[in-house]
Amino acid sequence: MSVVSQPARLGRERDFSFNWADAGPFLALLALLVIGFLVNPDFLSPTNLSNVITRSAFIAIIAVGATFVISSGGLDLSVGSMAAFITGITIMFMNMMAPSMGTWSIPAGMGIALLAGIACGLVNGIIVTVGKIEPFIATLGTMGIFRALITYMSDGGTIPIDRSLREAYRPVYFGTVAGIPLPIIISLAVAAIASFVLYKTKYGRKCAAAGANEDVARYSGISIVRTRTIAYVIQGACVAIAAICYVPRLGAATPTTGVLWELQVITAVVIGGTALRGGKGHIWGTVAGAVILELIANLMVLSDFVSEYLVAAVQGVIIIIAMLIQRFSK
Amino acid sequence: MNQAHTATAHDLDMERTLQRDDSVKAGTCLVRTENLSKQYGSVTVLSNISIDINAGEIHAIIGENGAGKSTLMRLISGYINPSVGGLVVDGQPVTFTTPHQAQDAGIVLVHQEILLAEGLTVAENLFLGRELTRNGIVDDRAMRRIASEKLAELGCNISPNMLVRDVALADRQLVQIARALLDDYKLVIFDEPTAVLTGDEVERLLDIVLRLKARNMGVLYISHRLDEVQRLADKVTVLRDGKMIGTYPGRSLSQMDMAELMVGRELSALYPPKTEARARDAMLRVTSATVPGYVDDVSFTAHKGEILGFAGMIGAGRTELFEGIVGLRPGHATVELNGAPLNIRSQREAIDAGIGYLTEDRKAKGLLLQERLAPNLTLSALGRFNPGLYLRKRRESAALEDAVDQYDIRVRSLRLNAGQLSGGNQQKLLLAKILLTNPSVVIIDEPTRGIDIANKAQIYTFIRKLVGEGKACIVISSEMQELIGLCDRILVMRQGRINGEVFGEQMTESNIALLATAEADSGRASEGGRA
Numbered sequence: 074m075s076v077v078s079q080p081a082r083l084g085r086e087r088d089f090s091f092n093w094a095d096a097g098p099f100l101a102l103l104a105l106l107v108i109g110f111l112v113n114p115d116f117l118s119p120t121n122l123s124n125v126i127t128r129s130a131f132i133a134i135i136a137v138g139a140t141f142v143i144s145s146g147g148l149d150l151s152v153g154s155m156a157a158f159i160t161g162i163t164i165m166f167m168n169m170m171a172p173s174m175g176t177w178s179i180p181a182g183m184g185i186a187l188l189a190g191i192a193c194g195l196v197n198g199i200i201v202t203v204g205k206i207e208p209f210i211a212t213l214g215t216m217g218i219f220r221a222l223i224t225y226m227s228d229g230g231t232i233p234i235d236r237s238l239r240e241a242y243r244p245v246y247f248g249t250v251a252g253i254p255l256p257i258i259i260s261l262a263v264a265a266i267a268s269f270v271l272y273k274t275k276y277g278r279k280c281a282a283a284g285a286n287e288d289v290a291r292y293s294g295i296s297i298v299r300t301r302t303i304a305y306v307i308q309g310a311c312v313a314i315a316a317i318c319y320v321p322r323l324g325a326a327t328p329t330t331g332v333l334w335e336l337q338v339i340t341a342v343v344i345g346g347t348a349l350r351g352g353k354g355h356i357w358g359t360v361a362g363a364v365i366l367e368l369i370a371n372l373m374v375l376s377d378f379v380s381e382y383l384v385a386a387v388q389g390v391i392i393i394i395a396m397l398i399q400r401f402s403k
Numbered sequence: 404m405n406q407a408h409t410a411t412a413h414d415l416d417m418e419r420t421l422q423r424d425d426s427v428k429a430g431t432c433l434v435r436t437e438n439l440s441k442q443y444g445s446v447t448v449l450s451n452i453s454i455d456i457n458a459g460e461i462h463a464i465i466g467e468n469g470a471g472k473s474t475l476m477r478l479i480s481g482y483i484n485p486s487v488g489g490l491v492v493d494g495q496p497v498t499f500t501t502p503h504q505a506q507d508a509g510i511v512l513v514h515q516e517i518l519l520a521e522g523l524t525v526a527e528n529l530f531l532g533r534e535l536t537r538n539g540i541v542d543d544r545a546m547r548r549i550a551s552e553k554l555a556e557l558g559c560n561i562s563p564n565m566l567v568r569d570v571a572l573a574d575r576q577l578v579q580i581a582r583a584l585l586d587d588y589k590l591v592i593f594d595e596p597t598a599v600l601t602g603d604e605v606e607r608l609l610d611i612v613l614r615l616k617a618r619n620m621g622v623l624y625i626s627h628r629l630d631e632v633q634r635l636a637d638k639v640t641v642l643r644d645g646k647m648i649g650t651y652p653g654r655s656l657s658q659m660d661m662a663e664l665m666v667g668r669e670l671s672a673l674y675p676p677k678t679e680a681r682a683r684d685a686m687l688r689v690t691s692a693t694v695p696g697y698v699d700d701v702s703f704t705a706h707k708g709e710i711l712g713f714a715g716m717i718g719a720g721r722t723e724l725f726e727g728i729v730g731l732r733p734g735h736a737t738v739e740l741n742g743a744p745l746n747i748r749s750q751r752e753a754i755d756a757g758i759g760y761l762t763e764d765r766k767a768k769g770l771l772l773q774e775r776l777a778p779n780l781t782l783s784a785l786g787r788f789n790p791g792l793y794l795r796k797r798r799e800s801a802a803l804e805d806a807v808d809q810y811d812i813r814v815r816s817l818r819l820n821a822g823q824l825s826g827g828n829q830q831k832l833l834l835a836k837i838l839l840t841n842p843s844v845v846i847i848d849e850p851t852r853g854i855d856i857a858n859k860a861q862i863y864t865f866i867r868k869l870v871g872e873g874k875a876c877i878v879i880s881s882e883m884q885e886l887i888g889l890c891d892r893i894l895v896m897r898q899g900r901i902n903g904e905v906f907g908e909q910m911t912e913s914n915i916a917l918l919a920t921a922e923a924d925s926g927r928a929s930e931g932g933r934a
Contacts, residue, residue: 273793275785281774282782288768292731292760293782293836294751352773 097398098345098361105368113375121371123254127246129367130256131156131315132334136341136359137260137267138311143342144271144354145304146284147201148208151193152312153334154219159189159316160326161223161232168235176241186313193219194309198302216335224328233325246321256318260360263314267307268356280304284351333385337366340388344395366391429459433589433621434479434510438488441474446825449474449645451488456590459619461612463632463653466642467665467856472625475642476592479623480512481505509589513596517575519567526550526563529582553581557611572718573604580611590621597628598717598881609635627882629658630912643667644855662884666856673860674888675867683707685742686875687758687844689728692736697723699899701736705844705875710866712890713879714915720899721879722763725846729753729760740844754783759842761833763849763879765826769833772822776814777803779821779832784839806835811861827858834865845869846877851885863889883912895919 109116116122135152142149163186170178193215200211226232234242248255271277282290283300291297319330343349344365345358369391370384379387434456441449449471456462466472477483479490481499490497492508499505502512519528526547535542535549550563559577561570570578576596583591593612597605612635615622626632632639636653641664648664656664666673683706692701697720705711713721727734730749738745740756747753753760762768770779777799781788788798803817810831814824821829830851837845850866851859866889870876880886886893892906895918903918905911 269793275789275794278778278782278785278794282771282778285771285773286767288764289771289782292750292762292768294749294754294840295782296749296751 095346095355095358098355098358098365101344102361102365102368105365105372109368109372109375112372112378116372116375121375123257125367125371126364127254127256129363130254130260131319132337132341132366133260133360133363134263134311134315134318135308135334136338136345136363137264137356138308139338139342140267140345140347140354140356140359141271141280141304141307142208142301143339143347143349144284144351145280145301146287146351147301147304148212148339148349149197149305149308150209150212150335151197151216151219152308152338153331154216154223155190155193155309155312155331156316156319156334157223157326157328157330157332158219158226159186159193159313160320160330161226162186162189163316163320164232164234164326165226167238168232171235171237176238179238179242183317186317187310190309190311190313190316191306192309193312194306195302197309198305201305202298202301220328223326223330227326227328229328231325231327234320239321239324242321244321246318259314259318263311264356264360270307271354271356276300276303281353285353336392337363337388340392340395341366343392343399346399348399349396429457429619431458432456432494433458433492435491436475436479436488437491439475439478439485439490440487441471441478441483442486447645449478449642452642452647453488454640454647454650456621456623458589458621459616460637461616461622461624461635461653462638462640463624463626463636464640464642465626465629465632465661465665467859470642470665471645472642473594474645476512476594476623476625479505479590480510480592482512506586506588509587510592511583511586511588511590512592513580513583513594515594515596515598517572517579519575519578521566521568523567524563525554525561525565525567525570525578528567528578529553529563529585531582533585549585550581553584554578556584557581558607573600573607576600576608577611584615588620590623591615592623592625594625595627596624597626597631605631629661632661633658641665673856673863675864677891678708678867678871683709686740687877688739690737690739692724692728692734694720694723694727694732694734694899697732697899698727698734701896701899701901703894703901705877707873707875708870709892710870710876710878710890712886712893713877713896714883714886714893715896715902715919717881719896719919721896722848723899724896725760725848725877725879729758729846731760754840754842757841757843758846759783759837759840759844760846761837761848761850763852765829765833765852770821770829770836773820776817776819776821776824776832780806780836780839783836787839802839806832806839810835810865825854825858827854827862830854830858830862831865834862838869842874844875844877846879848879849881850878851880851882859885883915886915887911897921 106117135156139149139152163182166185167178167182170181174181197212197215200206200215201208204211244255246256250258271280279290279295279300282293282295283297287297341362342359343362345360345362346355347353347359366388369387373379373384373387374381432455436452436454439449439452440447452475454462464472464475474483478485481502481504484500490499492510497508499508520531523531526543529550530546535545537545547563554561554563554577557577557580559574561574567575567578596608600608609631612622612624624632624635633653633656638650639653639656639661640650641648641661643665685704686707687705690702692698701724715721723732726732728736728738728747730747730753738747740758745756747756750760766772771782780803781799785794788794788802800817806812807814807817812824812828812831812835814828821832824832847866850862866876866878878886878890887910892904893910893915894901895903895905895915897919905914905918
């Protein structure tokens with residue numbers, strides 16, 4: 074045994090290695106673009122692509138937060154109804170402040186949205202960690218609560234944003250910087266910050282350790298309660314940012330805002346390469362995953378092969394395939 | 404338990420069984436292994452094992468942890484396939500791909516862990532997967548009757564209607580043995596059957612093994628306890644680091660001979676020399692430690708420069724005691740470090756206070772096996788690598804290079820995952836990880852479980868060096884030889900309490916075993932309390 078390896082000092086190795094699992098979502102994205110072009114050359118037109126990616130921004134931003142939660146070993150089913158709830162609160166607050174503050178009520182409302190998101194995330198996190206309730210059940214509960222609250226707040230109808238604010242708020246969704254739509258820039262910024270936190274900070278390391286093996290993390294002196302709770306708070310903040318971008322798109326909150334987003338979010342995370350049981354998170358993979366989902370929907374609309382009513386079915390098939398690949402690529 | 408009454412009845416039973424079962428002559432070779440070898444990737448865990456297992460013989464396999472005993476057993480009983488070599492059963496070469504095929508050929512393994520369904524009754528467990536039926540309906544009555552008979556044969560008088568959950572641990576093991584004896588097996592393999600048993604229960608088990616031998620069955624007996632091996636074995640095969648050292652007639656070896664054959668050198672050379680006993684300063688003082696359900700009012704002191712051993716049976720509460728002290732389990736204790744009182748509520752606080760605990764379960768609780776070496780090394784001490792906003796990966800790599808040098812961790816590349824290291828190297832990495840937090844008291848639970856002899860000797864040297872630097876070390880181990888060879892003083896726990904202390908010349912296996920199993924004052928085990 075002892076002759077196999079030498080104790081000699083090992084030289085510095087190159088810090089680069091190609092990994093198919095890490096590259097997978099990006100290769101899939103590339104393949105999809107090629108297929109899309111073959112099906113309909115309009116697919117690759119800048120207008121179409123920028124529309125599609127802009128639409129995927131909400132899911133991408135929320136899914137970046139979900140990458141933290143899932144990486145730390147949790148799950149959050151409440152993101153869709155949380156987004157609707159925060160959208161409702163934000164619009165109501167802005168409308169209330171509009172007479173006195175004018176357009177300043179918009180940044181104030183954004184601040185409220187962030188606070189509400191952090192509070193919602195904190196509630197989820199504390200129920201899961203301190204209450205020791207299965208994340209699936211805990212967030213299933215809050216999912217119902219948030220959904221009921223937005224329905225109640227809107228009285229089953231819509232909460233439209235005040236006319237006086239509409240024009241001023243429009244650019245947050247429809248505006249561009251150097252020709253790139255603002256939601257794309259915001260989601261890239263969110264992903265960049267998130268990948269710094271997840272890959273370069275102490276917290277990110279603890280998060281991945283807690284998800285990879287809770288016992289090892291605990292025996293290493295890492296507080297599972299704190300680590301997971303923070304992940305849920307990050308998730309809440311991401312939902313708030315998505316809600317802020319979403320308000321000007323439709324200009325209203327309704328009881329059906331964000332329905333089934335949680336499924337798209339989880340799908341994006343999983344096809345991005347993050348294991349659902351926790352461990353290492355793949356932020357950029359998640360972003361690619363969100364874009365893939367929206368591209369597929371778009372492709373189905375542009376082509377005549379499959380009815381667009383089957384979009385959700387195709388997305389369902391994709392999540393199952395992604396899980397199978399994770400299972401068997403070991 | 405009034406065994407005296409029932410013994411005669413059993414003996415009659417046994418007589419009848421004996422007469423029934425005379426098809427195989429004593430001494431006939433039941434199973435022969437021919438150059439049996441097993442490799443995992445490039446790692447050879449077992450090479451060229453050739454032994455004969457004969458009818459009416461108890462054949463003991465001994466070796467240190469990691470010597471390949473369990474691999475050999477699992478090869479013979481069909482749980483894994485050999486890479487090279489094969490088995491000859493009754494003169495015919497065979498290949499088993501499943502344990503069922505081995506069972507059909509008359510070979511059964513009694514597992515070390517108790518593998519029973521707790522929510523089912525004893526009878527249901529005995530017949531699990533091979534229920535008796537009558538007209539297509541499960542025949543409970545017949546199964547209960549046969550279960551009673553088989554258990555009585557083993558000298559066990561529990562009711563077949565009891566739920567396994569309510570059956571005492573020692574009796575559960577008998578249920579497991581009864582399950583193995585339900586069919587007419589030729590060869591029964593026991594894997595550490597006495598590891599969880601106390602004095603009387605051990606006697607009962609040894610008696611059963613001797614009865615099997617009397618029935619002309621072959622017995623392959625794997626045990627750590629050399630005294631048992633000496634009493635039982637007709638033949639002893641010694642394994643070391645996956646190789647066969649030899650097969651010896653049982654009576655020809657003393658326990659010391661066996662230990663030295665297992666280790667491959669004189670025992671004294673395995674352990675670093677002890678420092679001279681002298682008055683030492685108290686370092687860690689624990690008073691009235693209690694962990695509900697496991698540990699009851701334990702007090703002790705570990706001194707600067709001392710290696711303090713904790714001995715005891717599985718379930719004596721040693722691991723739980725220390726997990727309680729370092730905040731990994733709910734419990735309470737008054738803890739003083741260098742005279743200053745500590746209030747430890749979490750593992751983090753223990754680490755920050757300078758108490759490092761190295762878990763016995765390095766794969767499940769010690770290391771992230773899917774993660775690279777550097778993040779594993781620094782996980783308990785991330786603060787040292789995070790001077791500002793973010794972690795400095797270069798510093799982590801430097802720390803890893805230092806650790807690899809200092810603890811002689813043998814790696815092909817620094818970019819491996821922890822799971823790709825051998826057990827010994829994982830253990831050294833784990834040690835380095837704990838020491839990176841710079842503890843003044845190091846608690847090491849099973850320091851050498853499942854690692855080879857060369858790594859063991861190194862780890863012992865590291866531990867001795869640590870106390871030489873003025874730390875205190877606490878070693879929990881189930882291997883008495885290890886505690887005796889390594890420690891300056893040994894505390895023995897039994898049923899959640901400290902049952903006695905041995906040091907100097909008193910540190911012998913028999914003294915420790917007595918304290919581990921018998922009540923200190925009466926000196927006689929009474930297991931009446933288990934329910």
